[in-house]
Amino acid sequence: MTGCAGFIGSHLTEGLLGGGAEVVGVDCFNDNYGRAQKLQNLSLAREWDGFDFVPLDLALGDLADLVEDADVVFHLAAEPGVRPSWGAAFERYTRNNVLATQHLLEAVRATPEKRFVYASSSSIYGQAETLPTHEDMTPMPYSPYGVTKLAGEHLCQLYHRNFELSTVVLRYFTVFGPRQRPDMAFSRFCRAARDRTRVDVFGDGQQTRDFTYVGDAVAATIAAGTRAAIDGQVFNIGGGVHASVNETLTLLTEIAGCEIDVRREPRQHGDVRDTSADTTRARRLLGFEPATGLRDGLSEQWSWMTAVALR
Numbered sequence: 651m652t653g654c655a656g657f658i659g660s661h662l663t664e665g666l667l668g669g670g671a672e673v674v675g676v677d678c679f680n681d682n683y684g685r686a687q688k689l690q691n692l693s694l695a696r697e698w699d700g701f702d703f704v705p706l707d708l709a710l711g712d713l714a715d716l717v718e719d720a721d722v723v724f725h726l727a728a729e730p731g732v733r734p735s736w737g738a739a740f741e742r743y744t745r746n747n748v749l750a751t752q753h754l755l756e757a758v759r760a761t762p763e764k765r766f767v768y769a770s771s772s773s774i775y776g777q778a779e780t781l782p783t784h785e786d787m788t789p790m791p792y793s794p795y796g797v798t799k800l801a802g803e804h805l806c807q808l809y810h811r812n813f814e815l816s817t818v819v820l821r822y823f824t825v826f827g828p829r830q831r832p833d834m835a836f837s838r839f840c841r842a843a844r845d846r847t848r849v850d851v852f853g854d855g856q857q858t859r860d861f862t863y864v865g866d867a868v869a870a871t872i873a874a875g876t877r878a879a880i881d882g883q884v885f886n887i888g889g890g891v892h893a894s895v896n897e898t899l900t901l902l903t904e905i906a907g908c909e910i911d912v913r914r915e916p917r918q919h920g921d922v923r924d925t926s927a928d929t930t931r932a933r934r935l936l937g938f939e940p941a942t943g944l945r946d947g948l949s950e951q952w953s954w955m956t957a958v959a960l961r
């Protein structure tokens with residue numbers, strides 16, 4: 651399990667432990683956000699006997715020993731986020747998203763029967779021509795981040811084709827819930843509501859997203875690690891909750907019981923207009939059945955955000 655101290659990775663780690671698995675969790679506490687939040691993300695997992703934490707940078711060195719005893723490798727570690735991926739930061743994106751993925755695939759190459767689950771992103775589609783978007787649409791990333799996530803997908807596919815590695819690619823659509831990364835919209839909105847501070851909203855707020863509750867993303871990811879006969883497959887993982895940024899702000903004012911002070915800023919480079927996942931394949935082959943809607947999931951995130959002042 652790579653990226654175990656991150657937002658989705660920490661939930662996945664707990665989901666796996668809860669299901670009886672033994673988990674070796676890897677993370678390097680990348681500085682994309684505070685170490686304190688990542689340590690806190692890990693705190694529940696660390697109480698389990700079946701959990702081993704390995705502080706390691708996947709972009710460095712040979713990883714063969716690390717994956718030796720694993721039946722499944724869940725690769726979630728990455729440099730996430732669309733907007734910061736321009737300019738000099740691109741080096742971090744290629745390093746943590748492409749090079750690190752290649753290192754891990756090389757380590758697994760000798761034992762192709764291991765399942766390798768790669769966390770990709772709706773960002774690989776860019777400004778999708780068709781909504782909802784099917785997995786077979788031609789990827790056309792609109793941000794440097796999307797390019798690096800797509801490169802990671804291509805690496806998985808070529809190791810699958812050349813060495814029969816059992817790779818599975820999951821394209822997550824905007825994941826939300828407790829522990830969401832502090833740079834993501836719902837985190838910023840909740841923080842502004844809690845602290846009574848101003849928050850920037852980019853563009854006209856009419857851009858829409860397919861939102862996925864983190865518990866549903868975790869269930870799909872565990873299924874991708876265990877289901878038979880899905881080698882080499884690519885799946886959209888979208889919660890099926892389609893809303894505009896403005897609608898989510900209105901919903902949060904209801905949940906938080908206060909107005910949110912919004913400053914409108916120009917649309918940011920790399921931000922796409924709409925995302926919407928066609929999840930037919932995930933429903934059929936992974937048994938994917940998203941269970942948490944926007945109001946319930948955002949309420950959970952709000953409760954988490956207000957419980958501790960750290961975020």
Ligand SMILES: NC(=O)c1ccc[n+]([C@@H]2O[C@H](COP(=O)([O-])OP(=O)(O)OC[C@H]3O[C@@H](n4cnc5c(N)ncnc54)[C@H](O)[C@@H]3O)[C@@H](O)[C@H]2O)c1
Nearest residue numbers: 653656657658677678679680707708727728771822824825
């Ligand atoms: N959050 C979303 O909405 C979303 C959407 C689409 C795809 N994804 C993908 O899901 C995965 C998890 O995203 P997240 O939002 O939980 O991000 P996150 O930043 O919270 O977690 C990623 C973790 O990976 C670790 N990491 C980065 N580079 C590393 C390296 N070289 N070696 C070891 N550890 C490293 C970081 O320290 C971090 O804890 C990523 O692959 C991301 O691209 C997320």
